[in-house]
Amino acid sequence: MKKVVKFGGSSLASSAQFKKVGAIIRADVNRRFVVPSAPGKRFREDVKVTDMLYHCYSVAEQDGDFTEELKNIRARYDEIISGLGLDFSLDEEFAVIEQNFRDKIGTDYAASRGEYLNGKIMSGYLGFEFVDAAEIVRFDEDGVFDSEKTNSLVSDRLAGCECAVIPGFYGSMPDGSIKTFSRGGSDITGAIIARGVRAGIYENWTDVSGFLLTDPRIVKNPVSINTITYRELRELSYMGASVLHDASIFPVRKAGIPINIRNTNKPEDPGTMIVKTTGAKSKYTITGIAGRKGFVAITVEKDMMNSEVGFGRKVLEAFEQYGISFEHMPSGIDTLSVFVEQSAFEPKEQEVIAAINRMAQPDVITIDTDLSLIAVVGRGMRDARGTAGRVFTSLANARVNVRMIDQGSDEENIIIGVKDEDFEPAVRAIYDEFVR
Numbered sequence: 341m342k343k344v345v346k347f348g349g350s351s352l353a354s355s356a357q358f359k360k361v362g363a364i365i366r367a368d369v370n371r372r373f374v375v376p377s378a379p380g381k382r383f384r385e386d387v388k389v390t391d392m393l394y395h396c397y398s399v400a401e402q403d404g405d406f407t408e409e410l411k412n413i414r415a416r417y418d419e420i421i422s423g424l425g426l427d428f429s430l431d432e433e434f435a436v437i438e439q440n441f442r443d444k445i446g447t448d449y450a451a452s453r454g455e456y457l458n459g460k461i462m463s464g465y466l467g468f469e470f471v472d473a474a475e476i477v478r479f480d481e482d483g484v485f486d487s488e489k490t491n492s493l494v495s496d497r498l499a500g501c502e503c504a505v506i507p508g509f510y511g512s513m514p515d516g517s518i519k520t521f522s523r524g525g526s527d528i529t530g531a532i533i534a535r536g537v538r539a540g541i542y543e544n545w546t547d548v549s550g551f552l553l554t555d556p557r558i559v560k561n562p563v564s565i566n567t568i569t570y571r572e573l574r575e576l577s578y579m580g581a582s583v584l585h586d587a588s589i590f591p592v593r594k595a596g597i598p599i600n601i602r603n604t605n606k607p608e609d610p611g612t613m614i615v616k617t618t619g620a621k622s623k624y625t626i627t628g629i630a631g632r633k634g635f636v637a638i639t640v641e642k643d644m645m646n647s648e649v650g651f652g653r654k655v656l657e658a659f660e661q662y663g664i665s666f667e668h669m670p671s672g673i674d675t676l677s678v679f680v681e682q683s684a685f686e687p688k689e690q691e692v693i694a695a696i697n698r699m700a701q702p703d704v705i706t707i708d709t710d711l712s713l714i715a716v717v718g719r720g721m722r723d724a725r726g727t728a729g730r731v732f733t734s735l736a737n738a739r740v741n742v743r744m745i746d747q748g749s750d751e752e753n754i755i756i757g758v759k760d761e762d763f764e765p766a767v768r769a770i771y772d773e774f775v776r
């Protein structure tokens with residue numbers, strides 16, 4: 341059984357971390373395809389190499405002197421190389437990078453070098469072939485990831501490879517220039533490679549022992565989840581459970597390849613299995629809680645709204661015209677609220693409101709800012725009576741004012757809107773209700 345293994349930034353932040361990764365790969369001959377991220381944080385206040393690169397390139401773009409910035413980046417890699425005792429120099433690579441920065445060839449190129457260089461080192465360390473992601477991961481003219489083209493390039497290129505290292509996070513455009521996925525995108529590369537080589541499993545190695553029931557930065561030591569479905573995971577990762585990029589589900593779901601989230605610092609822990617379907621019951625009715633801050637609710641009121649054909653469409657069209665996608669749209673008889681991301685809405689606020697007035701002619705429009713959305717997700721909720729009731733009782737007891745509720749039609753999730761300042765207390769209250 342072929343295994344694709346992706347290692348996140350903290351798993352590759354130093355030579356000491358690289359050694360753990362080496363031991364994990366060597367412990368299983370099936371771990372043949374390795375997808376590294378760029379070196380991440382070694383400690384809390386540390387800076388990820390990806391962020392160092394963005395910064396360094398912004399200096400270069402303004403014709404500033406970026407010698408110092410580039411030197412600091414180089415130092416991160418040199419520590420890894422010397423700590424591993426490799427006979428390996430990045431002189432040539434850095435000369436090319438420096439020239440390309442001077443030529444201002446692009447922010448995405450700059451950011452991608454974090455993974456590229458780590459891939460080079462990893463390949464030397466393991467004795468695996470280096471395959472540049474730019475060769476096999478492709479985007480179309482509009483910058484949209486081209487999944488089918490990529491899949492055939494990946495499977496052709498890697499068919500004859502015994503073992504290979506493919507850097508995460510980036511690919512190339514039809515003109516050959518480098519393009520990255522959004523932040524955290526190495527998870528997507530891992531999933532793409534897993535699909536392309538028809539892996540039996542995609543192991544995603546990080547710094548936690550699997551998917552936790554909620555964010556460990558909000559609840560101390562949350563329990564971890566043994567098994568979760570792609571659907572539940574996508575919902576949770578989209579809503580802010582940042583352990584796995586939400587777009588990394590698609591390639592593996594298509595191929596039915598399970599994902600196993602594992603901890604590089606505790607390789608003996610079994611981690612979390614992410615699967616298509618499972619008969620395994622979740623222990624706590626809910627599988628997970630996740631959420632994000634920074635939403636706005638635009639509430640539109642109009643008498644007899646419900647009987648006006650096309651009213652909802654007209655309201656949504658106003659958002660569409662300005663390229664703003666909506667997250668949720670709960671409605672009453674005479675009211676309808678649209679939840680959108682504050683950062684996308686704010687710059688276009690007045691234009692959107694004018695468009696709603698023009699197209700839908702409502703009686704009143706109100707804007708409610710600084711809201712959080714919390715998703716309570718679980719395949720077990722469908723069979724458990726009173727789950728919503730338990731959620732709301734726990735919030736009421738914690739004196740959290742609920743601004744919105746929306747239950748998905750698949751009955752696998754409940755979305756709750758609260759004020760940003762109530763976000764953490766709300767997550768803790770729901771967690772305590774179901775787990776403690």
Ligand code: ADP
Binds near residue numbers: 550551553580582
């Ligand atoms: P990597 O660099 O390995 O890709 P990330 O930082 O992207 O790792 O993701 C792992 C982090 O995600 C954890 O350290 C944790 O702080 C955070 N996280 C947020 N929500 C969850 C969750 N529900 N379960 C596990 N980790 C979570």
Ligand code: ASP
Binds near residue numbers: 391523525
């Ligand atoms: N290095 C990139 C980032 O920091 C991609 C990744 O880590 O997955 O976002």
Ligand code: MG
Binds near residue numbers: 348583
């Ligand atoms: Mg990540």
